[in-house]
């Protein structure tokens with residue numbers, strides 16, 4: 156069974172054909188999907204989808220690109236955090252790639268959401284782009300070691316990877332690991348210990364080979380698993396099973412039987 160640890164089912168590209176998307180996922184043996192919010196509306200929608208579909212769980216939070224003011228309102232996160240299908244706070248983090256204008260606002264927003272995660276003992280889903288040092292420093296300083304988290308669509312080096320693992324973070328690989336010229340994600344896949352690895356689609360973005368150019372959806376997490384198995388020289392069953400167990404452990408989801 157496969158676990159897509161990060162997908163935006165709440166995106167307009169997917170939302171109108173959700174029954175089909177869920178059905179396609181089942182056909183490819185994708186048993187669970189975490190639907191990730193990036194602001195208030197998308198988080199509430201993630202919860203609605205999680206309540207409608209058994210196989211779907213929700214993560215709620217505010218993405219760094221939404222940071223425009225200091226002291227953003229986070230009370231709605233606290234209002235929804237104890238919903239039984241809300242499994243994480245995310246996606247949160249730092250992104251200096253698109254826009255550095257709101258750097259201080261991003262830092263404060265990230266820090267405050269990490270502290271909320273500590274308070275409610277929820278794992279964090281971290282988005283990091285061109286901001287490795289600041290992201291690392293905030294996680295190191297503010298995240299309780301007891302709670303875990305995941306570096307989603309991880310794209311930094313294998314050396315940095317180990318530093319995040321040492322802070323009790325998992326590493327999640329997405330479609331780019333299947334791209335022919337993606338040297339760094341392939342190195343990370345080879346180097347990482349299977350027990351710290353998750354897989355994801357980040358649907359509707361980052362469609363893996365051989366479907367590049369099409370809208371991504373959770374069924375395609377299979378191709379991420381296949382490529383990682385090839386790179387590590389293990390069976391796809393091993394990658395499926397261990398990443399499934401890891402995701403259930405991270406998100407605190409009860410495992411029935413794992414095939």
Ligand code: NI
Nearest residue numbers: 161191246357
């Ligand atoms: Ni995402």
